[in-house]
Amino acid sequence: MVVILPVAGKGTRLRPHTHSKPKSLVRVAGKTVLEYVVLSLQGIKIDLVVFICDENMALIEAFVKEHYPELPCQYIHQEERLGPAHAVWLAHPFIRQGDDVLIVFNDTLFVTDLTRIPALCEGKDGLIYSKEVVDYKRFGVNVVRDGIITDMVEKPDQPISKLAQVGLYYLRDGKALMDAISAAVKKGLKVKGEYYLPEVFKLMMANGARFGAPEIDEWLDCGKPETLLSTNRYLLENGHAHD
Numbered sequence: 001m002v003v004i005l006p007v008a009g010k011g012t013r014l015r016p017h018t019h020s021k022p023k024s025l026v027r028v029a030g031k032t033v034l035e036y037v038v039l040s041l042q043g044i045k046i047d048l049v050v051f052i053c054d055e056n057m058a059l060i061e062a063f064v065k066e067h068y069p070e071l072p073c074q075y076i077h078q079e080e081r082l083g084p085a086h087a088v089w090l091a092h093p094f095i096r097q098g099d100d101v102l103i104v105f106n107d108t109l110f111v112t113d114l115t116r117i118p119a120l121c122e123g124k125d126g127l128i129y130s131k132e133v134v135d136y137k138r139f140g141v142n143v144v145r146d147g148i149i150t151d152m153v154e155k156p157d158q159p160i161s162k163l164a165q166v167g168l169y170y171l172r173d174g175k176a177l178m179d180a181i182s183a184a185v186k187k188g189l190k191v192k193g194e195y196y197l198p199e200v201f202k203l204m205m206a207n208g209a210r211f212g213a214p215e216i217d218e219w220l221d222c223g224k225p226e227t228l229l230s231t232n233r234y235l236l237e238n239g240h241a242h243d
Contacts, residue, residue, distance in 0.1 A: 001046055002095055002174060004038065004103045006053035008078045008089040022056040024106050025063060034060070036109050038068060041210040043115045047099070049073045050091040083194025089181040101174035103197075105167035111218035117170055124148070125176075125209040128201065129168035139164035140198050142213040148210040152198040154191065166219050169197065180204045 007024040025032040029180050031039075053060050053075055076090045088103055095101065102114070112129065128149060130142050141161040143151040153160055171177045180200045189199040201211060210221055 001044060001062055002091070002099050002101050003041060003046055003049045004052065004088055004091045004101060006052040006078075006084065006105055007034070007060055007145075008081070008087060008101075022054070022059060025059065031140075032063070033106050033109065034063065035067065037104055038071070039108050040104075040110065041102075041114065043103045043113075044102075044117070047072065050085045050094050051075045052078050052090050054078060081194075083190070083196055085181050085184060085195035085197045085200050087176060088197065090186075092178040095174040095178055097175055100172040101177060103169040103171075109169055109220040110166055110168055110216045111220070112168075112214075113217035116214075117155075120212060120214050121170060121172060123210070124212045125172050125204070126201075126211045127148060127170040128152075128211050128213050129166050129170075129216050130163040130213040131166050131216050132162050133164045134162070136162040136164065141165065144213050147212060149201075149205070149213050152202055154198065163213055163215070165198070166216055168216070176204070182210060
């Protein structure tokens with residue numbers, strides 16, 4: 001499995017915490033956000049982790065080498081900010097035929113058992129992890145029928161679904177994903193000037209791909225100071241703290 005970790009982004013909503021470091025190195029309940037992400041990967045076989053970085057790439061690389069020297073990693077500098085799907089596509093030189101891919105965006109932390117991926121993905125081409133939310137109008141949501149996603153709607157006005165996409169994705173065929181991103185770029189499928197993964201997934205669905213939408217146990221926001229506090233409290237109360 002190849003894990004793609006897009007860690008570029010200014011983290012402007014987290015200032016002053018991110019004045020001197022990337023948002024993935026902001027600490028919450030004693031660990032950095034990046035440490036929680038790496039810890040969540042324990043128990044699955046990883047062949048490579050690809051970090052998609054901004055100008056803070058040297059900081060990310062130094063941190064990972066110090067804390068996880070055995071982790072097989074590659075680092076890519078995202079020079080153009082063309083959206084999340086473009087960031088993921090930058091990992092394509094490291095995706096070989098037969099590779100499955102796990103994509104983890106780190107604005108939020110998730111609590112779920114990734115060792116269940118093979119069982120959850122049986123009979124499917126991928127998993128678009130979800131969490132039921134009250135304020136569905138703020139998120140892109142998965143519309144599900146009989147366990148399969150039939151549509152994805154960005155910030156719906158009506159409660160067509162309350163299953164928000166949480167920024168955690170598994171694709172059984174990594175090469176097919178990269179080809180679909182390339183197709184989306186050729187078609188100019190931008191949203192507000194950027195390329196997003198839901199447009200890519202909808203292309204794949206139109207070509208017959210079947211995606212599940214498993215719910216994670218907890219979804220913890222690390223994108224704003226006020227939500228960082230509530231995330232800190234949850235982690236402390238649930239035994240995730242680190243001295």
